[in-house]
Amino acid sequence: MISAVILEDETSDVGNLYNILKESSEINLKLRFNDEKEVFLILKKLKVDVIFVNMEIQTMDFAFKVRKVNSKVKIIFLTDYTKYSEDPSITYINKSVTRENLQKVIDGFKLKNEKNNDSRTWDIRVNCFGKFTVKNREGICAKWRTKKAEELFALLIDRKGRAVNRDKIIYILWKNFSETKAAVNLHTTVYNVKKALLAIGAKDILIYNNGFYRINENKIKCDAWDVVGKIKKVNKQIFSIEEIGESIKIIEEGYFKENYFDWAEDKNKYFETMYLKLIFLRAMEYKQNSYFEEAIELLKKGLKIDGLNENLNKELIKLFIMSGEEIEAVKCYNHYKKELRRELGIKINSEVQEWIRN
Template identity: 25%
Template sequence: MFRAIIVDDEKPALDILKLLLEKTDQICVVGVFSSAADALAGVKDLKPDVAFLDIEMSYMSGLELARKFVDMGIGLEIVFVTAYDKYALEAFRVNAVDYILKPFSSDDIARVITRLKRVNPLPAVSQIPADKGRIYCFGTLSVYGAGDDKAVKWRTAKAKELFAFMLENLNSKVAKWKIAQVIWPECEMEKQFNTYLYTTVYKVKKTLLSANIKFDFTFIDGSYIMELPEVYLDTAEFEELTASDIELSEASVEKYKRALSLYKGNYLEDNEYFWSQNKSDEYLRRYRILVSEFAKYYITGKDYSNAEKVLLEALKKAPLDDELNERLLKLYYTKKDKASLISHYSKIKELYKSDLGITPNKVMQELLSDISEL
């Protein structure tokens, strides 16, 4: 599937083209931009295979933008989009793969895909890297072997916990005494602990081998180290996507939607490992920032429906979060939705009292008091 970006300062045309491209199931639109400047800022992160550029735009034409992409050394194909055919010759001078006129048709898109495949063929099925195994840690620990659609079954609960602990410390040495302290805190005799450890390490290795997952689990100078060189890990992708300051824009919204979708639940929440709390808190912190930024992004665009949706989903994972509850109440206030504001306030008032023995904070109380003004 080709990764595409669209740059057009006319939103209706942009939306129609996006719809037509995605209906083909051969092009995935990874970014949409209403200005050339935003496209220049976001193109490197999105790594598109093809850019659909409107020629006549304010401040910078699609032709100029295409030349800047070339100057930046970005290897992508160009398809020009315009309402006029007078630019055809100039468009092809910058090596455009195609040139389509508004209004678009399905035949135009089919022709573009044919040309794209000719100049930049997608890899054959045999060339696409095979599934090397997948590990998901958000919500509950689930490990899938290479090519499997059912999660592996662990021989014992301790084998699963040891794997999870080593996974949290992936590619790092973990002292044997630390493993003992975390996994077998009740064990006082070293000899007994050694027996437990060697047996459990063996079970972890057997499970990974049976799932055809490539790994290295070795003992070096009093420490163990586990490596999983080819396995997909949801937390690793989430960390990469949220590594820098989170700033939503047309250029980055698809990237951050992906990060939001990865967070199925709090880190190892269903497994209830006490030692995972610090990491869980860090991921939850990033997720809360992400949710807050999405709420602001949608509210600024007056997309109240999506703002409410993202906040309600987040509150399933962190129901006692003051900031998220405030944002949702403020959203209902902005929408002048009295019924929803009263209902949600009543819900959190009861929850705060039963779980924390406190009342909602002053900001939330004032929002309820001000409801008569709506």
């Protein structure tokens, strides 16, 4: 995922760019700034891949200063004029930015990163969040002949290289079929999976041994596996703020959300729980750095998932008070109080009541 910040004039209007970036599943938009000095400070603290600039500044001077802090960051200037740069780290796009021309810039950035990263050994990239997709290095998607072929491969991806017994697969995918019919279906489906993978140049991905099926995880890059690795760091308290932000962006797409495999429901609930935990941690980091607006926005996202979450509600009320939005604090308090009584039949925490009274 590409980490980005926006540097803008206080009077400029980058709402369109901001909205496009926030909606992109490939961009982790961290912060917006009005002062270039703040950008230099944040570059020292956080991993930033791209800076979007909508401000009248000395282009080369700014780029020189940025490189002194981070030599790899890409700078994209919004301009009303047609400009070209001989510096590969600088790009110009029109201020009337659209999703299409911004996507071209993002695709070019991703392609360059992938070419520069020689350490990857994967043959296929698998996305489990949102819509389940399997692509090769060239971005060509696997086409599944049947829904069951797609689901079987998704099931094995979910197990991340762990061998799954033939009978268990049959029970999960064809439990209402006769033993003979289910066995035939499994054999045909395995063939269809291998054929779909071979069509995009992926060999030796699906492995069978003595009644068990598994996938060769060494040939696969998977978003769910990456997120689980980051979550383990969070649980051990050795995480980075960048990893939290990236994980939030990925998880909010929903685990197999567009496919809905009933066997994935427990894992989906796990990711949902972790999503709320990550949102809380990220919001507290924003709060610590006095970015109240960003913290409030994140907490609201979390409350769309779990409207009765005590930590999220308490922090949202507290943040409204700290940012001087007393009316919003009272509205949030009253809504939370009402929902607690209606859904759980309990009263609101006395500590929160004191905040509102004071």
